[in-house]
Amino acid sequence: xxxxxxxxxxxxxxxxxxxxxxxxxxxxxxxxxxxxxxxxxxxxxxxxxxxxxxxxxxxxxxxxxxxxxxxxxxxxxxxxxxxxxxxxxxxxxxxxxxxxxxxxxxxxxxxxxxxxxxxxxxxxxxxxxxxxxxxxxxxxxxxxxxxxxxxxxxxxxxxxxxxxxxxxxxxxxxxxxxxxxxxxxxxxxxxxxxxxxxxxxxxxxxxxxxxxxxxxxxxxxxxxxxxxxxxxxxxxxxxxxxxxxxxxxxxxxxxxxxxxxxxxxxxxxxxxxxxxxxxxxxxxxxxxxxxxxxxxxxxxxxxxxxxxxxxxxxxxxxxxxxxxxxxxxxxxxxxxxxxxxxxxxxxxxxxxxxxxxxxxxxxxxxxxxxxxxxxxxxxxxxxxxxxxxxxxxxxxxxxxxxxxxxxxxxxxxxxxxxxxxxxxxxxxxxxxxxxxxxxxxxxxxxxxxxxxxxxxxxxxxxxxxxxxxxxxxxxxxxxx
Amino acid sequence: xxxxxxxxxxxxxxxxxxxxxxxxxxxxxxxxxxxxxxxxxxxxxxxxxxxxxxxxxxxxxxxxxxxxxxxxxxxxxxxxxxxxxxxxxxxxxxxxxxxxxxxxxxxxxxxxxxxxxxxxxxxxxxxxxxxxxxxxxxxxxxxxxxxxxxxxxxxxxxxxxxxxxxxxxxxxxxxxxxxxxxxxxxxxxxxxxxxxxxxxxxxxxxxxxxxxxxxxxxxxxxxxxxxxxxxxxxxxxxxxxxxxxxxxxxxxxxxxxxxxxxxxxxxxxxxxxxxxxxxxxxxxxxxxxxxxxxxxxxxxxxxxxxxxxxxxxxx
Numbered sequence: 001x002x003x004x005x006x007x008x009x010x011x012x013x014x015x016x017x018x019x020x021x022x023x024x025x026x027x028x029x030x031x032x033x034x035x036x037x038x039x040x041x042x043x044x045x046x047x048x049x050x051x052x053x054x055x056x057x058x059x060x061x062x063x064x065x066x067x068x069x070x071x072x073x074x075x076x077x078x079x080x081x082x083x084x085x086x087x088x089x090x091x092x093x094x095x096x097x098x099x100x101x102x103x104x105x106x107x108x109x110x111x112x113x114x115x116x117x118x119x120x121x122x123x124x125x126x127x128x129x130x131x132x133x134x135x136x137x138x139x140x141x142x143x144x145x146x147x148x149x150x151x152x153x154x155x156x157x158x159x160x161x162x163x164x165x166x167x168x169x170x171x172x173x174x175x176x177x178x179x180x181x182x183x184x185x186x187x188x189x190x191x192x193x194x195x196x197x198x199x200x201x202x203x204x205x206x207x208x209x210x211x212x213x214x215x216x217x218x219x220x221x222x223x224x225x226x227x228x229x230x231x232x233x234x235x236x237x238x239x240x241x242x243x244x245x246x247x248x249x250x251x252x253x254x255x256x257x258x259x260x261x262x263x264x265x266x267x268x269x270x271x272x273x274x275x276x277x278x279x280x281x282x283x284x285x286x287x288x289x290x291x292x293x294x295x296x297x298x299x300x301x302x303x304x305x306x307x308x309x310x311x312x313x314x315x316x317x318x319x320x321x322x323x324x325x326x327x328x329x330x331x332x333x334x335x336x337x338x339x340x341x342x343x344x345x346x347x348x349x350x351x352x353x354x355x356x357x358x359x360x361x362x363x364x365x366x367x368x369x370x371x372x373x374x375x376x377x378x379x380x381x382x383x384x385x386x387x388x389x390x391x392x393x394x395x396x397x398x399x400x401x402x403x404x405x406x407x408x409x410x411x412x413x414x415x416x417x418x419x420x421x422x423x424x425x426x427x428x429x430x431x432x433x434x435x436x437x438x439x440x441x442x443x444x445x446x447x448x449x450x451x452x453x454x455x456x457x458x459x460x461x462x463x464x465x466x467x468x469x470x471x472x473x474x475x476x477x478x479x480x
Numbered sequence: 481x482x483x484x485x486x487x488x489x490x491x492x493x494x495x496x497x498x499x500x501x502x503x504x505x506x507x508x509x510x511x512x513x514x515x516x517x518x519x520x521x522x523x524x525x526x527x528x529x530x531x532x533x534x535x536x537x538x539x540x541x542x543x544x545x546x547x548x549x550x551x552x553x554x555x556x557x558x559x560x561x562x563x564x565x566x567x568x569x570x571x572x573x574x575x576x577x578x579x580x581x582x583x584x585x586x587x588x589x590x591x592x593x594x595x596x597x598x599x600x601x602x603x604x605x606x607x608x609x610x611x612x613x614x615x616x617x618x619x620x621x622x623x624x625x626x627x628x629x630x631x632x633x634x635x636x637x638x639x640x641x642x643x644x645x646x647x648x649x650x651x652x653x654x655x656x657x658x659x660x661x662x663x664x665x666x667x668x669x670x671x672x673x674x675x676x677x678x679x680x681x682x683x684x685x686x687x688x689x690x691x692x693x694x695x696x697x698x699x700x701x702x703x704x705x706x707x708x709x710x711x712x713x714x715x716x717x718x719x720x721x722x723x724x725x726x727x728x729x730x731x732x733x734x735x736x737x738x739x740x741x742x743x744x745x746x747x748x749x750x751x752x753x754x755x756x757x758x759x760x761x762x763x764x765x766x767x768x769x770x771x772x773x774x775x776x777x778x779x780x781x782x783x784x785x786x787x788x789x790x791x792x793x794x795x
Contacts, residue, residue, distance in 0.1 A: 108760050115548050115763075133549040133763070244743040245761075295635035296655035298744035437549040441762040451745045455657055477545070479552065 058154040063371035064093025070123040070375065071099045071113075073106045076325070077191050077358060078125075080388030081379060088378050094371045114139040119365035122372035123379075126361040128169050128431060129250075129439055131186045134361065135174055136437035141362040142184035146373045157377050161398045166192055169357055169431055176480045177267035177434040187359035188380045189397035190388075194424030195255045195353035196321035201340040201415070203230050203315055211342045215256065215285060218316070218345050222292040225315040237292030239314040242300045244451055246443020250354045250433060251302070252318040253450060256289075257282045258432050261349025264442070265434050265471070270480065272471035274446055275464035278349065284460035287453040298451055310335055318344055320356065321421045324414055325392035341417045343428065355429040357397070395421050438474055445470045542770040548763035561770035571771075573746045574754045577661065578778075581750060582729040584665050585672070589725055590718060592669070593676025598710075600677070601684045611681075614674045622671060626738035629667045630654065633739075654740050660747045664735055671735075672728075676721045683717030684710070715793040723786040727779050751775050 072078040078100055085096050099121075101109060107130070113120040115137060126134065134140035146152055147159050166189040173183025197218075199211060203225060212218040222237030229235070240252025249257075257274075260282035265272050273279060290297060294308050302319060306326060309317045310333040326332050327339045344351055360376045362369060378384065385393070386401045390410040396402040402422070411418045433439050449467035452458040458466075542561055546554040565571040596614070600607050617625065632638045633653035640650040653663040687710070695705040711718075733752040736742060742749035742757070751771060759768030 111548070111760075111763065136549045136551060138551045244741065244745065295650070295652055298655050299740060438762070441764070444757065444761065448743075448745050451743065455744060457657065457745065 058156070059151075060092050060154075060374065062151075063368065063374055066368045066371040067095040067097060068122045068366075068368050068372050068375055069097050069099075069120065070372075071101070071106065071110055071121040071125070073125045073358070074100055074102050075125070075191070075358065076392035077388050080391035080393050081384055084384065084387075088375065091378070092371075092374055094374065096375070114363060114365070117365045119363060119367045122363055122366035122368055123375055124361055124363065125190075126187050126359055127356055128172070128180070128187075128359075128435075129356075129433060131170070131172060131361065132435050132439060133437040135172060135186060139364050140186050141364045141366070141369065142186065143188065143362065144185050146362075147185070152370060152373055154377060157381060158400075161382065161400050162189060163192075163397060163399060163425065165425065166357055166397050169355060170359055172435055175435070176478065177265060177270075177436055180431045180435050187361040188376055189357045189359045190380055190385065191322070191358040191393055192395040192397050192425065193320035193322050193356045194395075194421065194429030195251055195318060195344060196420050196424060197342045197344045198309065198317040198319070198323070198327070199340045199342065200230075200235075200312075200315050200335065200338055202338045203235070204340065206230070211340060212316075212345050215259075215345050215347055219285070219289055222289060222316060226292040231312060233312050235312070236294040236308070236314050238289055238316045238318075239293050239297065239300070239305050239308050240290070240318050241302055241305050242290065242293065242297040242451070242454060244298070244444065244447045245301075246440055246447055247302065248447050249443045249450070250356070251320065252305075253286055254432060255318050255344050255353045256286055256347065258352035258354070259344065259347030259349055260285075261347070264432070264446075265475065267434065270475055272442070272468040272475065274449075274471065275461070275468040280460045280464050282347070283450060283453055283464055286450065287456070287460060290454045293454075298455060312338075321417070321424060322392075322394045324411075324417050324421075325394050328414055329392070337413070339415070341415055341420045343420060343423060351428045352432060353424060353429045354432040395425065436478065438478060441474050442471050445474065538769045539773055541765055542773050544766050546765040546769075548765055554766070557766070561766050562774075564767070565770055565774070570746065570749070570754065574749050574751045577746070577748060578730060578732070578750045578752075580661065581665065581668075581732055582726055582782075585668055585725055585729040586722055588665075588669055589673050589676045590721060592673050593721065594680050594714075594718070596673065596677035597680035597684055600681055614677060616674075617671050618674050618678075620671070622734045623738045625671050626664075626667055626735045629663075629670070630739045633663055655744060657744055657747045660740050660744060664739055664748055667735055667739070668729070668732070672725060676725065679721050680714065680717055683714050687713050716790055719786050719790040719793060723783055723790070726782050726786065730779050730782060731775065751778075 082100075085098070088094070089096060106125070110121065110124050111133070114124075114134060117139070126140070131140060153159075167185065168181040170187045170189060171181055171183055171185050173179040197212070203209075204211065207225070209221055209224070210217075212221050218238075224237075225235060226237035227234060241248040257279065260278040262276055262279035262282055263273050265274075274283075294300075294314065297305075300308070302323075305317065305319060306323055308314050309323075310327060312334040321341070324339070324341060328336050330336050344353060360379060362372055362376060366372050380397075382398060382400055385396065385398055386404050386407065389396050389401050389404070389407045394407075394411075396404075396407060401407055408418065433443070436442070446467050449458075449463040449470075452463045453460050457463075541554075543556060543558060544554040545557050545560075600611055600614070620628075634640075635650055635652065635655070637653075639653065643649040643651065652659060654660050691709050691713075692705060695709060700708075731752050732750050733756065736748050736750055736753050737756070740748045742753040752775065755768050755771040755775065758764045758771060
């Protein structure tokens with residue numbers, strides 16, 4: 001291949017003589033893999049500018065000279081976007097002064113900063129569970145007005161390209177314990193996760209085991225594999241998050257809880273329903289399943305659980321589907337190419353998983369809202385999201401990114417992954433937690449009782465009755 | 481006498497100097513000498529206000545239903561927060577965890593520190609080396625120390641490996657309900673026994689020699705002279721160590737946060753950790769302040785008790 005030929009191809013693409021698919025096909029003929037071809041496409045002079053400043057006469061310079069202060073989480077999305085910040089500054093003339101923190105510290109710092117109303121940060125990463133609090137405090141700006149304003153929003157940004165179901169997750173009308181999907185839009189989605197079953201293909205093949213389709217099967221497989229050695233490593237049957245905070249409830253445990261048909265609360269009676277028959281049965285099952293988890297699982301957050309699975313010492317794992325990007329990364333993982341991806345098994349109530357979406361929100365107290373909105377637009381543009389997707393910022397929140405050949409190529413060696421995550425988005429992953437600013441407290445209280453079951457301190461019925469009583473006390477303090 | 485006379489003599493001069501300036505009538509009443517004591521008080525007043533105002537605000541919040549994420553105005557609810565606490569199992573569990581922590585810390589770090597101090601209370605090269613080594617844990621930030629131990633205490637960590645060599649375990653150091661608190665106490669003892677040893681060593685070296693020589697002449701056994709001389713004379717130092725370690729342990733947060741965050745379940749959920757959950761994770765500032773005020777009262781009483789003992793010991 002010659003560089004000239006590639007250049008000609010890139011020019012042909014930009015001139016509209018060929019489409020992206022055609023470009024990749026022709027590049028392949030020249031012996032260039034899809035990621036390399038996309039690198040040419042993005043790296044080539046003029047290519048980036050072409051994507052960011054298209055033919056329309058949208059005025060990117062309208063807020064030139066302003067300074068904005070975003071606060072971001074340490075996350076593949078942020079990492080992928082960071083190198084392009086200077087491009088944004090050149091494009092708009094806006095200065096970016098941003099902070100980047102690990103998730104826990106990020107939440108604490110942001111919450112306190114927002115509560116002072118001082119406008120310390122203009123733009124921040126958020127998710128709908130955080131939004132419940134920020135809306136309650138009046139700290140987050142509704143975005144529909146910005147989206148609809150042609151002076152502020154570039155038509156090429158293409159709002160309609162976001163998955164409608166994800167936009168709905170970020171809408172809430174403020175009605176306590178309901179009203180998600182209605183009312184104002186509070187944030188723009190940049191990363192989506194549903195909850196999938198990961199299993200070790202190599203072990204399953206060796207033992208002649210089928211992927212569990214029911215929770216009975218899952219338990220049997222966990223028991224069968226627990227304590228056996230594979231590749232010189234003793235494996236545990238199953239792992240999930242098990243620490244005493246709410247994210248343990250909304251991920252592995254939650255997938256089982258909701259698939260049993262249980263609910264966190266009854267919004268009409270304003271009572272917790274974690275001790276319903278289904279809730280108790282699911283928790284009882286969870287206690288049995290977690291017997292086959294690694295020791296110390298009661299301290300596991302997503303990080304420890306993911307590390308355990310990537311070190312090759314666990315046979316099955318239910319958690320955020322997009323961990324696939326880490327599992328398949330040889331720099332981090334010992335199980336590259338050995339992981340199978342599947343929908344979680346079907347419970348008595350079907351398959352239900354929660355959903356999480358990292359998004360960008362705008363602070364009500366922001367000093368430079370228009371400049372901040374320009375940043376949000378840029379940071380959720382097709383170009384930035386497509387580029388970050390192949391750097392492990394999955395799952396995509398834009399249809400065009402999900403179908404981008406480079407992104408498909410990036411996931412192509414991950415077996416059933418693309419199909420599984422798409423099915424989760426389309427059919428199974430929904431907002432399952434009640435829309436309440438107090439969800440963090442409810443979830444933490446609940447998680448403690450679930451730990452008591454896992455540690456064998458109490459039976460599921462007693463623990464869930466106590467959890468429900470404690471949660472009811474919290475609910476009673478809420479004016480609704 | 482002479483200095484008083486000097487002051488008396490100087491005053492009229494200063495005052496007359498003030499009247500000499502035209503239009504200086506107000507400064508006459510506030511001569512620089514009269515102003516001086518108040519000026520000197522200003523820094524102390526600033527500090528006092530800086531301490532008391534936040535404290536009073538916090539105390540007031542503990543009487544309200546203040547929730548950070550609520551846009552509704554906060555209401556004065558009297559002692560309702562305290563009432564809720566006193567009837568809550570979580571609160572009493574935290575009290576139990578905190579008191580257990582304080583008692584174990586005092587019961588181990590004081591005698592152990594004293595034993596180490598006694599061993600180091602002599603002059604030779606090995607002792608000097610040990611004194612240098614002893615300070616090492618003290619120079620480590622507690623969170624770093626805790627994380628270091630946390631990695632040693634993982635199920636396949638070095639501690640379980642070593643125990644495995646002698647046929648014990650594996651133990652679930654931080655993961656089990658029974659062992660989590662003792663494991664954190666182990667870290668505390670490792671971190672802070674050097675502090676108690678160093679203070680007690682300084683105390684030992686300040687003791688007069690004569691009573692010990694007299695006791696030796698009278699044929700007292702080392703144990704008798706330790707019991708009847710060393711301990712009583714060292715009491716003020718023991719009380720100082722007890723006060724510091726006692727108050728620090730009542731407020732224990734960093735070691736627990738870095739290792740178990742209060743878990744599993746509530747096994748290591750100290751008052752300070754529960755306060756953190758209420759305030760920072762759940763934004764219930766009213767309840768969190770009630771926790772803080774109770775914690776403050778406990779620290780204050782402990783300090784008050786120890787300082788009274790210390791005064792008596794000094795007298």
